[in-house]
Amino acid sequence: MGFLSNKIERNEIKAGDHIYTYRAVFAYSHHGIFVGGNKVVHFTRDPEKSSTTSFSSYDIMTSKSKTPSTTCTSYADCGFRQPESGVVISCLDCFLQSGALYRFEYNVNKAVFCAKVRGGSCTTAMSDEPDLVIHRAMRLLHNGFGNYDVVLNNCEDFALYCKTEILAKHGTSGQVATVLGAPLAALLMSPLKFVVPSPVVVTVTAGMYCVTRYKNDVGVRSDVVKVNVEDLVAMNDQKLKSQDEK
Numbered sequence: 001m002g003f004l005s006n007k008i009e010r011n012e013i014k015a016g017d018h019i020y021t022y023r024a025v026f027a028y029s030h031h032g033i034f035v036g037g038n039k040v041v042h043f044t045r046d047p048e049k050s051s052t053t054s055f056s057s058y059d060i061m062t063s064k065s066k067t068p069s070t071t072c073t074s075y076a077d078c079g080f081r082q083p084e085s086g087v088v089i090s091c092l093d094c095f096l097q098s099g100a101l102y103r104f105e106y107n108v109n110k111a112v113f114c115a116k117v118r119g120g121s122c123t124t125a126m127s128d129e130p131d132l133v134i135h136r137a138m139r140l141l142h143n144g145f146g147n148y149d150v151v152l153n154n155c156e157d158f159a160l161y162c163k164t165e166i167l168a169k170h171g172t173s174g175q176v177a178t179v180l181g182a183p184l185a186a187l188l189m190s191p192l193k194f195v196v197p198s199p200v201v202v203t204v205t206a207g208m209y210c211v212t213r214y215k216n217d218v219g220v221r222s223d224v225v226k227v228n229v230e231d232l233v234a235m236n237d238q239k240l241k242s243q244d245e246k
């Protein structure tokens, strides 16, 4: 595994790993928890609900990958999900869709975190034991993880939650921080262009960009909470109940 790349081979993967792959020519990454037995549990948009929700262009792009494979010939349970749940189990092949395999890194120090060019590939947060991570993923497969939201509750948040038990109100994923961080960096860069030579600008911009991402990292943020998976399941059940009553 290289310093700047989290790319791994299939034989390096371990049960309880948070893995991801890039889709649509590096436009975005899709995340999941490898639970062993060649299976990945991941969080997707619930297809039954997506028809009633309005799409952004990002949604349209990602929704293609959200539908579990119905043509999987390797595993009968590939693509299994509970009705109305966005949490799905797929075999590794269907999850990767011939994309490369990457492992999300936990417990990285600030220097490594900032050295990563792309957001959404590592965190300073600590990962829990693999058994616990798998338990949470399987529990949520059978009980759901609330409503999918590209910004507030996406596949990366799901995987982060399974690994750390950390939940944030405003989404935890580095992918979103990257999207928000990049235009900000561009904005900060423009007035400086006139006063300092370009190599300095590049350094300043990269630094700003890192600060934006770092501040959004779940290992650093103060507005995140740890929620036990049993409590989370109970909370979601409660939410569904009150929705039904309305």
Ligand SMILES: [Zn+2]
Residues within 6 Å of the ligand: 069, 072, 073, 074, 075, 078, 079, 090, 091, 092, 093, 094, 095
């Ligand atoms: Zn499959």
